[in-house]
Amino acid sequence: MKIVGISGSPKKNGNNEKIIDYVLDIAKQKGFLTGRIFLSEHNVSPCTDCGVCKGKKECSIKDGTDKILTLLEDADGIIVSSPVYFGSMSAQLKALFDRTLVLRRGGSLLKNKVGAAIAVGNSRNGGQEKTLSTIHDWMNIHGMIIVGDGSHFGGIVKSPFDEDEVGLRTVKETIYKLCDVLEMIR
Ligand SMILES: Cc1cc2nc3c(=O)[nH]c(=O)nc-3n(C[C@H](O)[C@H](O)[C@H](O)COP(=O)(O)O)c2cc1C
Numbered sequence: 001m002k003i004v005g006i007s008g009s010p011k012k013n014g015n016n017e018k019i020i021d022y023v024l025d026i027a028k029q030k031g032f033l034t035g036r037i038f039l040s041e042h043n044v045s046p047c048t049d050c051g052v053c054k055g056k057k058e059c060s061i062k063d064g065t066d067k068i069l070t071l072l073e074d075a076d077g078i079i080v081s082s083p084v085y086f087g088s089m090s091a092q093l094k095a096l097f098d099r100t101l102v103l104r105r106g107g108s109l110l111k112n113k114v115g116a117a118i119a120v121g122n123s124r125n126g127g128q129e130k131t132l133s134t135i136h137d138w139m140n141i142h143g144m145i146i147v148g149d150g151s152h153f154g155g156i157v158k159s160p161f162d163e164d165e166v167g168l169r170t171v172k173e174t175i176y177k178l179c180d181v182l183e184m185i186r
Pocket of ligand 1: 014015017
């Protein structure tokens with residue numbers, strides 16, 4: 001079984017990328033295959049609602065995002081980490097989410113994958129819960145199965161993440177929950 005991690009930060013080697021590597025390491029130790037998508041390495045153009053994907057798995061925008069979509073399609077579990085930007089997810093992550101419309105219209109291709117989310121802000125209460133909620137909205141609209149951290153909504157982190165002991169615990173509990181649910185399905 002494969003878990004794919006997405007970092008929604010445009011910043012290379014920032015908190016979100018380190019968190020995705022951290023959770024994928026845990027998943028690897030538990031025997032999962034892993035894949036990662038760092039949006040700092042891609043330039044995902046926004047959806048233009050051109051309509052080409054209506055009824056078929058085809059996108060008119062040729063910017064390499066199809067490779068990311070294939071990784072998502074092949075995953076059993078997807079864990080998404082976003083920076084909080086003005087109380088919500090990054091524009092880079094939203095652009096990717098909108099481009100996944102082709103996977104929905106192309107046959108609900110993310111349906112029943114297990115999803116989990118992490119949000120990282122500079123403030124203690126900077127909008128992490130709202131950011132998780134918008135990531136969960138994307139997962140719900142794809143018919144995914146959403147897990148939190150076993151008590152609340154997922155990973156809630158104040159940067160720098162490695163100094164946020166409480167936040168790090170929610171990150172660990174979130175990847176543990178994702179792995180547990182995938183193991184139950186297997
Ligand atoms: C445009 C912008 C808006 C931001 N808005 C918020 C915010 O609303 N709440 C918050 O806690 N942090 C906010 N931040 C701080 C980022 O969330 C923080 O630097 C980021 O999570 C660090 O992740 P990274 O190191 O992976 O980029 C903002 C940063 C930027 C650049």
